[in-house]
Every structure is written in C-alpha cells, then in structure tokens.
Amino acid sequence: MADDRLSLVFSALADSTRRDIVARLASGDATVNELAEPYDVTVQAVSKHIRVLESAGLVSRSRDAQRRPCHLEAEVFDLMTKWIERYRREAEDRFRRLDALLEQMDDQPVTGDATKEAAS
Amino acid sequence: MADDRLSLVFSALADSTRRDIVARLASGDATVNELAEPYDVTVQAVSKHIRVLESAGLVSRSRDAQRRPCHLEAEVFDLMTKWIERYRREAEDRFRRLDALLEQMDDQPVTGDATKEAAS
DNA sequence: CCACTATTCAACCGATTGGTTAAATACCCT
C-alpha cells in the first residue's frame, strides 16, 4: 500500500526530522554523519530517515570515499505542488462562487415564505 | 510527536484514499456515506479518514439533520505550498549555480593557468 | 596490514495506523 509516488513523498515529509533534513540539504549537500549531528537520535535512525527520503525520490546520493553525500532532488516537489495547486484552486473557486451567491442573497433578502434560517 | 500542523497535513495526504476524498470534496461538499460509497472499505473506515483530514484542518463539517457534510478547507494548502516552494527554490537555485559552474569549467578546461576568458 | 571512520544491516520494541466487526448515539419521520 501507498507505494505510489505521491504517497511516498507526502509520507516522507510527514516527519518533522525529515523535513528538517530536507531544509538543510536545500542549502547544500551533506553526509549522513553531518546530517545526524544536530539531532539527539542515533546516526542509524538518521540513516533510515535518509533512506525514506531517497525512496521517495527527494534525495539522491553519490560516493566520496566511505562517505555517501546526500543531494536534494528538486524535481519531485513539482509532483506535490501540482497536486496541491489543483485541488486548492478548485476549492477556492467553489468558495468564491459560494461567496458571490451569499452576497447576492444578501442584496435581496428572504422575501417569501418561512425557510427557517439559523440566525445565531 | 508530529502534532505540528505541517506534519498533520502531510501525513493526512500521505494516504491515497484520503487524497481521493480531498479530490472529491474539491468539487463539492459531501456526506460521509456519499464519500464512502465508491470504496470497498466500511463506512467506519472512511469516517476515520475524514477525522484525520479534519484534525489536519483540511476538512470542516457542518450539520444537516443526522448528516455531517464535509467541506474542503483550502487555506491549509497554503502552508504546504509555502514550505515546498521555499525549499524547492533553494534547491533549484543551487542546482543552477552548480550547472553554471560546470559549464564554466567546461569552457576552460584544466590547463595550468593563463586563459581566464570564458567568453559565452 | 591495521586501525579508524562512515554507513548500513539485523533484530527487537512500543506506538501508531488502517482496517475490521459490533454496539451506541443522533436524528428524522410516521
């Protein structure tokens, strides 16, 4: 389950430590040890986090002797942004239409019969 | 853990059923039963999904007799978009700088010194 | 070669997750 790309990306970023790692990688590549240093968890735990980010396609790695520098892959962000923007736009459009409708109803108040409105 | 807003939102959207629900709500409010209908899971499971979306602030609900229509809250999307855009931009800028550097190195291959004009 | 550094693998643990079934609640309608 949840092996589709979008699920992997969202769930990778659902963890604040991983988001933090992404934030740090945004300003430059770093090794596992470097990334682990600021946290009070073990380096193994950080290694696992990186693997999660990697399998979501958010991070790639190269070799430098025994080090495995991590590099942030920016393209994947597009996937999320596109998804988010799409539904946000739809929802906002609907909201605007409703808003317009309400305003219109406000302009010409309830003339006719007894629809009971919740007036507070 | 993970009780910060961003974690809640990302983890809510890390599930494809929940993303699907969001997608459907983007084109109009719907009740729990309506939302549950297309899936082969129980309505209780869908109710749980909605609760997750609700506590992430992605969905709000009203009352209509015994029904609880769900409504998509568009504002929360901003939170994600801002986060994503921020780090994507940083990562892309770095990528561009690196790209420029590599091109520059390509223009003037590793000779000792002398040539310092890279032209374009 | 050997010791040291960097990273991963393996096994385990408690908490959370997504799902189930069964029962409870809430509300409408006749």
Add this chain to the structure above:
DNA sequence: AGGGTATTTAACCAATCGGTTGAATAGTGG
C-alpha cells in the same frame, strides 16, 4: 413511541514506523 438512516465509538488485529543496540561492511590512510 418506534423504525429507519447516518454517523461515531469501542475493542480488536496485523502491519508499519521511529527508535534503539549490536554487529557487519566499505573504504581511507598511516
């Protein structure tokens, strides 16, 4: 009041998650 519909709560289950410790692997560099 009572039956029907919509939804939630409760208790449970297997799987996954984030973390640990301990051991293994990979590669450098004196």
